[in-house]
Amino acid sequence: MHPHDFAAKWRTESGRLSERAGYQEHWRDLCALLGEPTPTQAGLGDDYAFERHVKKVGTGETGFADVFKRDHFIVEYKAQGKSLGKAWQQALLYASELGNPPLLVVCDLSRIEIHTNFTGSSPRTIALTLDDIERDAPVGGDLTALSALRALFRDPGLLDPRQLRERVTQDATAQVGQVAQALTRRGVEQTRAAHFLMRVVFAMFAEDVGLLPRGLMTRVLKRAQHHPDRSENYFQELFTAMQGGGEFWGEDIRHFNGGLFDDGAALPITGEDARALLQAATLDWAQVEPAIFGTLFENSLDDATRSRRGAHYTSVRDILRITTPVLMDDLRREWAEVRERAETLLMKRGGKPAALEAVMAFHVRLAGVTVLDPACGSGNFLVVALTQLLDLEQEVRTLGAELGAGPFAMPPKVHPRQLLGLEIEAFAHELASVSVWIAYFQWKAAHGGDWDTPVLHRLDAIQHTDALLTPEGTEQLWPAAEFILGNPPFLGDKMMRERLGAAYTTTLRSVYGDRLPGQSDLVCYWPEKARALIEAGSTRRAGFVTTNSIRGGKNRTVLERIKVSGDLFMAWPDEPWLQDGAAVRVSLFGFDDGTQQEHRLNGQLVQIINADLSSNVDLTQALRLPENANRAFTGVAPAGAFDVPGHVARQWLQLPNPDGVDNADVLRPYIGGDDVTGRPLDRWTVDFNERTLEDAQRYRRPMQHVESAVRPVRLQNNERKTREQWWQFKRPAPAMRAAIAGLKGRFLGTSEVSKHRTFVWVDSSVVPSKTLTVIAADDDFTYGVLNSRVHTLWADRMGTSLESRSRYTPKTTFDTFPFPPSLESSAITRAAVYLEQARTYLRDVQGLTLTASYNALNSYRATGAEEPVGIATLADAHAQLDLAVAAAYGWDWPLSDDEILTRLLALNLKRAVR
Numbered sequence: 001m002h003p004h005d006f007a008a009k010w011r012t013e014s015g016r017l018s019e020r021a022g023y024q025e026h027w028r029d030l031c032a033l034l035g036e037p038t039p040t041q042a043g044l045g046d047d048y049a050f051e052r053h054v055k056k057v058g059t060g061e062t063g064f065a066d067v068f069k070r071d072h073f074i075v076e077y078k079a080q081g082k083s084l085g086k087a088w089q090q091a092l093l094y095a096s097e098l099g100n101p102p103l104l105v106v107c108d109l110s111r112i113e114i115h116t117n118f119t120g121s122s123p124r125t126i127a128l129t130l131d132d133i134e135r136d137a138p139v140g141g142d143l144t145a146l147s148a149l150r151a152l153f154r155d156p157g158l159l160d161p162r163q164l165r166e167r168v169t170q171d172a173t174a175q176v177g178q179v180a181q182a183l184t185r186r187g188v189e190q191t192r193a194a195h196f197l198m199r200v201v202f203a204m205f206a207e208d209v210g211l212l213p214r215g216l217m218t219r220v221l222k223r224a225q226h227h228p229d230r231s232e233n234y235f236q237e238l239f240t241a242m243q244g245g246g247e248f249w250g251e252d253i254r255h256f257n258g259g260l261f262d263d264g265a266a267l268p269i270t271g272e273d274a275r276a277l278l279q280a281a282t283l284d285w286a287q288v289e290p291a292i293f294g295t296l297f298e299n300s301l302d303d304a305t306r307s308r309r310g311a312h313y314t315s316v317r318d319i320l321r322i323t324t325p326v327l328m329d330d331l332r333r334e335w336a337e338v339r340e341r342a343e344t345l346l347m348k349r350g351g352k353p354a355a356l357e358a359v360m361a362f363h364v365r366l367a368g369v370t371v372l373d374p375a376c377g378s379g380n381f382l383v384v385a386l387t388q389l390l391d392l393e394q395e396v397r398t399l400g401a402e403l404g405a406g407p408f409a410m411p412p413k414v415h416p417r418q419l420l421g422l423e424i425e426a427f428a429h430e431l432a433s434v435s436v437w438i439a440y441f442q443w444k445a446a447h448g449g450d451w452d453t454p455v456l457h458r459l460d461a462i463q464h465t466d467a468l469l470t471p472e473g474t475e476q477l478w479p480a481a482e483f484i485l486g487n488p489p490f491l492g493d494k495m496m497r498e499r500l501g502a503a504y505t506t507t508l509r510s511v512y513g514d515r516l517p518g519q520s521d522l523v524c525y526w527p528e529k530a531r532a533l534i535e536a537g538s539t540r541r542a543g544f545v546t547t548n549s550i551r552g553g554k555n556r557t558v559l560e561r562i563k564v565s566g567d568l569f570m571a572w573p574d575e576p577w578l579q580d581g582a583a584v585r586v587s588l589f590g591f592d593d594g595t596q597q598e599h600r601l602n603g604q605l606v607q608i609i610n611a612d613l614s615s616n617v618d619l620t621q622a623l624r625l626p627e628n629a630n631r632a633f634t635g636v637a638p639a640g641a642f643d644v645p646g647h648v649a650r651q652w653l654q655l656p657n658p659d660g661v662d663n664a665d666v667l668r669p670y671i672g673g674d675d676v677t678g679r680p681l682d683r684w685t686v687d688f689n690e691r692t693l694e695d696a697q698r699y700r701r702p703m704q705h706v707e708s709a710v711r712p713v714r715l716q717n718n719e720r721k722t723r724e725q726w727w728q729f730k731r732p733a734p735a736m737r738a739a740i741a742g743l744k745g746r747f748l749g750t751s752e753v754s755k756h757r758t759f760v761w762v763d764s765s766v767v768p769s770k771t772l773t774v775i776a777a778d779d780d781f782t783y784g785v786l787n788s789r790v791h792t793l794w795a796d797r798m799g800t801s802l803e804s805r806s807r808y809t810p811k812t813t814f815d816t817f818p819f820p821p822s823l824e825s826s827a828i829t830r831a832a833v834y835l836e837q838a839r840t841y842l843r844d845v846q847g848l849t850l851t852a853s854y855n856a857l858n859s860y861r862a863t864g865a866e867e868p869v870g871i872a873t874l875a876d877a878h879a880q881l882d883l884a885v886a887a888a889y890g891w892d893w894p895l896s897d898d899e900i901l902t903r904l905l906a907l908n909l910k911r912a913v914r
Contacts, residue, residue: 001032003146007134014080014109014130023077024050026109027067033133034146036153039067041713043639046070046672046771053674053681054094062679065094073103073152080108085448088115089398096395102156114148116161119320119388123446124161124287140287161287162316168287175280176201179273188267194427196267198434199239200277201285202260205438208286209445211455213251217281220249225274232268240264245454258456260434290439291316291387294378294431318545318577318588319384319487325570325600326543326590327371327483328388335392337862338362339399340855347847356403360410363396367413372481372539374467374526375488376421379432382462383439385485389414390443412449416440420479421462429464436462468525473507478529484542488526492549493519515561517554523547524558527591531558534593535565543590548574550587551612559611562591569596572603573613587613597897605797607898617901622798623912624815630739631776632810634752635672635768639722639730640710642685643670649684652701661698666691669763672771673751676760677851687767688727690734696727703727731770739776740764748775748783753807756854757792759783761836773808784832785819788885789878793897794904818907820888827884835877842870 006029013022027050031038039049046052052068067075074094076087087106095104095117104115112133114126124140131137132145139148143158151158176197183193206212220238224231241248243264245255269277292315342358345351369389373381393414400410416436423429437456444451461479467488470476478484496505500522508525509518515528523546530542549555551573562568570590577586589609599609606615644652649667657663670685686706688696697703706727714726722730740747741764749762752771759775761783768774775786785791795813796806808814820828842848848856848870857874860867867875886893891903 001029003033003134003136006030006033007130010109011130017079017109019077019079019082019109022079022109023066023107026077026107027075030149034150034153036150039069040641040709041716043641043713043717044069045638045769052098054097055678063090063094065091065098067105068094068098069101069153070099071101072156073101073105074098075105075107078106078108080110082108084108084111084113088113089401091115092395092398093402103152103159105152112149114152114159116159118160118162119324119391123443124159125446126159162289166289166292168283168285169289169293172201172280172283172285172288173293175276179269179276182270182273183267191426192267195430196235196265198430199260199266200235202434202437203238203242204281205285205288205441206256206455208284209441211254211256211441211451216249216251218278221274221278221281224269225271225278228269228271228274231274232266235266236264239266254451255454256456257454257458258437259458260437260456262458286442286445288438288442289316290383290435290442291319291380293438294380294383294428294435316380316384318575318586319381321572321588322485322543322545322590323381323385323388326485326541327369327385328392330483330541330596331366331369331389331392334365335362335396337855337859340852340859342399342403344852344856352403356400356405359396359400359403360405363393363400363410363413366393366396367415367418369483370418370420370481372420372422372479372484373486374422374478374484374529375486376423376428376432376462377425377487378428379421379435379462381486382419382421382432383435385483386414386416386419386436386439387443389418390440394447412444416459417457417461419459419461420481422465422467422476422478423462424464424466426464429462432462433459468508468529469504469511473511475511478533480538482540484530484533484539485544486526487545488523490547491522492547493521493554496522517557519554520557521547521549521555524550524555528558528561531562531565531591534591537593541590541592541596543570543588545586545588548585548587556611559589559613563611566591566593567596567599568609568611568613569598570600571609571613573601589613607797607901617898617905622812622816622905622908624811625818625908625911627819627911628815628817630735632814633733633736633739633774633776634810635736635770635772635774636687636729636733637731637770638685638710639717640706640714640726642687642706642710642729643683644686644705646682646684655701657698657700659698663699663702666696666699666702669766670769671749671762671766672769673753674771676749676762676772677751677754677756677758678849685767687729689732689737690728693727736768736774736776740774743776743778746778748777748786749773750775750786750808755806755851756858757795757806757808758850758854759786760839760850773810773814775814780829780832780836781823781825784825784828784835784881785885785888787832787835787878787881789882790885790889790900790904791817793900797901816908818904818911820885821890822888825884825888828881828888831877831881831884835874835881838870838873838877842874846870 009029010026028038042048047070049068051064051066054063054065065074066077074091076091078084078087084106088104091104091106095101100117102116102118104117106113106115110130112128116124126139126148128139128145128148132139136144136146138144148159180193180197184190203212204217207214207217220234224234238248239261241253242256243261244257246253338358342355345355345358366389371382371385376382393412397410397412419436421432423432436459466476467478468476491499512525512528516524527542527544527546530539533539534542550559559568568589568591572588575586575588599606601609601613601615607617608615652663652667655663666686666688667684668687670683671680675681686702711726715723717723743764745764746761747764748759749768749772750757750759752773762768775782777783794817795808798812798816799807799809839850839853842853853871853874856871860871883893886895889903
């Protein structure tokens with residue numbers, strides 16, 4: 001479809017068609033315009049689909065995302081004239097349940113808005129009209145309307161605002177840095193020059209986000225260029241107006257204040273300075289990337305100061321590898337529990353107010369989170385942490401609105417005042433506050449809402465001070481914070497005296513001498529202080545980027561002390577890092593008081609992280625066992641819309657065929673992982689299995705469906721067999737079918753991806769999809785062993801993961817698992833039956849899905865509250881089962897996770913060798 005034709009058609013149709021009537025046609029036309037397949041043509045099943053089934057976060061209600069493509073986008077449509085903001089909120093509600101795709105798209109058939117949803121980045125909105133699409137108009141950076149739309153399908157990363165913002169930031173800091181260097185060459189003290197230019201930079205930014213009148217800074221700088229002798233007065237008048245609010249050159253100026261504008265002090269500039277700043281002012285300062293702005297600006301002014309203390313630049317990617325597991329994963333676990341509790345409450349009559357109360361309570365809790373970076377530099381860790389907190393708050397407020405909170409019931413609460421910092425360099429300290437405010441206002445500008453008065457507040461919690469020693473030579477006390485993270489300076493033992501001075505170094509080693517060896521690198525002191533605060537109970541979790549030398553020698557003492565008083569839960573032990581052209585190897589790690597039981601090394605689940613940031617039990621040694629071969633399978637992969645709603649299939653079952661065959665021969669219930677963990681979706685499928693085309697054509701109505709819904713797509717497939725045998729599933733899984741054919745009417749199934757690893761009985765009459773792992777067993781013994789802690793732990797560690805959910809991969813999880821020596825145990829059989837009865841009670845009597853049952857079980861375990869009778873029975877059934885399975889191995893019970901894995905690995909290797 002040509003852009004002109006697309007625009008002409010939808011100028012007419014957009015006002016005539018309802019959302020429901022028009023959205024699929026609109027999307028198909030958009031795909032035709034871009035040369036992309038529609039969901040039906042792509043044949044990716046639930047990974048790219050119209051009306052993707054999803055449970056609304058925390059509400060217990062079922063919803064349907066209008067268009068969804070995994071790892072790419074969610075699209076929500078509204079009729080013309082309806083609020084696209086509400087469509088965006090709807091997409092946001094679905095996002096966390098659909099893997100948080102990076103793009104959220106809303107459309108009213110005449111306008112398209114692309115909202116970026118990249119982790120740790122201030123959002124960006126690209127708004128497209130039909131005129132923009134028709135003429136392929138520029139939309140920012142190197143993008144045009146059509147290239148932005150193509151990126152939805154081909155490369156969402158092209159729309160990541162950081163790509164544009166990094167280029168803008170580099171240009172901006174270079175130009176302003178030239179002026180700063182010119183000021184210092186003329187004898188201006190560096191701190192004064194930095195403070196002045198921070199005011200100028202912030203004014204440029206404020207203008208571009210709408211906090212100052214448009215074009216105001218250009219007018220000031222042009223006057224300064226022509227009358228440099230008056231430039232100081234111009235800036236003094238502007239800054240004074242910004243200090244308390246007022247009038248400047250006929251414009252009303254907001255009340256800014258907040259430290260940065262605590263007076264009207266300014267500096268004179270030359271015409272050349274003004275010309276450089278005018279060039280900088282032409283950039284879109286609203287697109288500056290605050291996570292790197294401060295560092296780049298600082299480097300452009302003063303490399304020497306940073307070098308003296310071993311400070312350095314940290315990329316957003318590395319910051320996220322600290323902030324996400326240390327700060328956000330912990331908060332999101334809490335948020336998931338709140339959503340689950342809200343979902344449980346909504347299942348009860350009159351439970352909506354209580355559900356809203358739970359959400360509002362978490363909103364208050366989120367506003368009380370405090371994050372300390374005790375070596376904050378120019379604020380990049382604090383900027384990323386703030387953005388992530390704001391994103392989470394948006395989810396909370398969106399759910400609150402969904403539950404009935406009025407517009408004033410849940411106002412924004414997350415604020416820069418929750419961020420705490422320590423920084424010894426005056427210039428970096430000031431940059432940190434400015435960077436944080438820029439990030440905050442960027443986020444607010446993208447999400448709407450009113451500006452505060454005064455606009456700025458003094459961020460006294462970001463302190464200008466030494467993080468380790470007081471001026472009196474005693475240990476520096478850090479402000480109380482729930483989370484501590486950062487990137488302390490890298491200075492080796494031998495460089496400390498040279499860079500910091502002999503007196504400082506001697507005092508430092510004396511003050512901390514009973515905690516760290518005298519030969520420790522400077523970077524070790526920050527994790528040690530954080531460890532002590534965690535041990536004292538004033539801090540929950542901490543994470544740092546350090547040199548990889550922390551893993552060995554005397555430096556490792558700090559990690560050993562962490563292991564004694566708590567534990568490491570995350571580490572990247574040896575990562576490359578490029579600093580000023582030199583390759584550096586770093587370690588990233590997170591730790592707490594030992595509460596978190598899940599440990600990840602290099603992103604993989606491990607049983608333990610040692611003080612050298614390694615794991616003792618190397619589960620990669622595990623081998624596939626012959627006795628487990630051909631027992632675990634992945635379900636079928638149709639590659640086409642073979643499935644039909646249950647009510648339709650049941651009608652077809654009643655239809656006759658010309659030669660008397662029964663449609664029940666080829667119509668069967670179709671289930672996936674969601675059906676066993678949640679509420680069944682009641683889908684059936686046309687399963688011609690390995691029938692010839694002539695045989696399949698005997699079933700008239702099922703074949704008509706396949707010919708219309710499947711054949712056109714399959715005829716476009718690149719694989720010859722898939723194209724030519726279009727009436728059959730692409731992967732009909734004959735080995736799986738043969739394995740379960742001889743069973744007693746049932747087999748075991750587990751969702752490929754699941755929050756809770758559970759195995760359930762599945763009736764042999766169904767067709768399992770590729771999202772369901774099939775275990776060819778019908779005995780209670782196998783059911784019991786697989787549902788035990790012994791196996792689920794092994795499965796979680798040996799499998800992979802998707803977001804926070806584990807993925808059951810048969811070759812690594814089932815094929816490697818060493819079953820108990822004896823494959824019979826009456827105790828396991830009894831416990832298995834008891835577990836099944838407990839689950840059935842929760843499902844049939846209390847109406848809980850499998851996921852809801854285990855959510856409740858984990859919630860009560862975490863809080864220690866008394867469990868309701870059904871949940872208590874489920875807990876008891878698992879306790880009995882675990883005890884019986886351990887006895888079958890000849891083990892005492894309970895055992896730690898590490899001990900279980902160690903013993904299982906030993907059994908695996910013994911049997912594999914034998």
